[in-house]
Amino acid sequence: MLNLAEALDASGLPDGPLAVISAGWQEAEADIDDVREVTGRTLEDLRPYQRANDVFKADERLADAYRVRQDRLKEQQQLYRQRLKQLALAALQTLNADGDAEIVAAEQRHAIAQLRALDRHHLHRTESIHAEFDASFNSSSHSLLADQAREMNEIIDRSAGVLITGGNIVVLLNRMRLFDLEASLADTHVAAWSAGAMVLAERIVLFHDRMPLGRRNPEILGGGLGLAPGYVFLADVERRLRQRDRLHVGLMSRRFSPDVCVALDSGSQLLLEGERVDRAEATRRLSHDGRLTKLGAAA
């Protein structure tokens, strides 16, 4: 958020009030004074976290269905994680293998293809679970949810743009999906950082190499909002990614290609117009050779 004001200026965001989505901050959702100070704009707090809590309190049936969906997603994620463990280890070992270059390269390609197939399968399964949930209720029979969603979308429509903060990415994404905000966001200017930026992609990749008990394999959480196709955003890379581990970095890059893995660090800026990069300040990308290289404009 340090360079938010500069980024907003550079983006040519029109004057006017901005809507804020800070559901990732959960109970601290309303603590947006710092954002207000940095932007110097009038902010309208969309409060999706609080609104969702109010809706769940009033609509028990919806709350139950939502809980069931979350349990199913959790179970799906755990099974995916178990399978991923084996495939990721095999891929790393294969990438590290010596021997006949042609044989090794073929096995490396296949190992990565297996990982990508598992990722695709998991993405498909999570989307199916979401689709089943969406199809299981008629929004008109959940009037409070529909009212809240309408109100939020109206606020977005009359704002000059939307700010999406970081925080808990699962909570942030779920709240945005619950109120069906994707369509409104697609038609406006969006400035987002950390988890807020990560949800804009078509796929959300969770990663952290410095957990208390060591590295966890990067994993797909599920689909994002799809507002920035062609990219996977990785926030807080300086702290979370072992950048010198070229095998690991290279595997991430190859595994998630053709999407470009973009490292979002403190001070980096990326101005996107659809898939086109108009401006990339101090922003790096993960490369197939395991390095982090500068992301050029018009990539």
Place this chain on the structure above:
Amino acid sequence: MNLALRRLLRKGDPSNEEIDAFIAESEFPLVDENDVTFVFRGEAEAVYLRCWISGLDAAQPFQKLGETGLWAATIELPRGSRIEYKFDVVRNGHGELILDPLNPVIARDPFGANSVCQAYGYERPEWTEIDPEARTGTVEATEIESAIFKGTREASVYLPARFRRNRQYPLLIVHDGLDYLNFADLKVVLDNLIHALEIPQMIVAMIQSPDRLKEYGADDRHASFVAEELLPHLLDRYPLVDEPDARCVMGASFGGVASLHTAWRHPGVFGRLLLQSGSFAFSDIGRHQRGPVFDPVAEFMNEFRETPGCPAERIYMSCGIYESLIYENRSLVLKLQAQGIDVRFEEARDAHNWENWRDRLRSGLSWLFPGPQWMVYE
């Protein structure tokens, strides 16, 4: 012997000024890659190193270094080790246990303090020290009317920073809780791990027994107190997740026994256990080899080993390899795993002391209660 000390002595006895200078520029004990040299300066008939390491003699004699007034003892100490010790200085035929006068690093425990030797490669974990950026939780007292113990028992309850009544929190019950606070920096560790999102915000009830060797030694009254009086009391007063997998009992030494025994006597109540250097004495045949205070413990452990059941679904255990209890703990791990219990066991190059238990809190707590770190991107 340490190279610098050998250099000091190589031309015969150094002068007092040379010794003063050597002491001023050195850190004691003198740590080398694979061993450590302890140095004592003063008049004595004999000096011994007492470091309570299982496998080494209880008293390691110092060598008198000429007429310098210096004494030295070198012991092998593998990388990453951390041990606590005292000097046993004999004067006029009487031994006196003292802290190492040349070493400012000490560790406190309920019996006083010991000098600390940090071997090559050991570093105190950052997360055990106060982080000015971490918001601090609060500790409040609560009183439990106990029909079992026929009186009032007090517990200290840690509430995390940003505690809110309308949220629900996992619960950790800590035996010897005040000792964990005072000697293992439990509150600092909780504040830091919660701040770093490595564990979730949680409520921690710290209990202290007036007669721990009896009550923690597999005493059914204590198990009932924890499960039937303390837990309902806490559920009544605090917003807790009312599920076994959101409840953990932990303790060290006899506190480890009390934790395992409580969960075993009340299966299905506690889904998580954190057991540090548990005093899990048992005997395969005949009588156990520890003192009479272990009689009820060995009786319980022998019964437990016959019919372990499933005291909890997830158990974290740790033990120092310089304590004799390492054998009992290793043996218990296999027993628990055979029951299908998810067990994580860590051995440390340390002994039976509070800082060993402090240094393992991060891996234990974050394994039993993973925090939201994985999903939070700020």
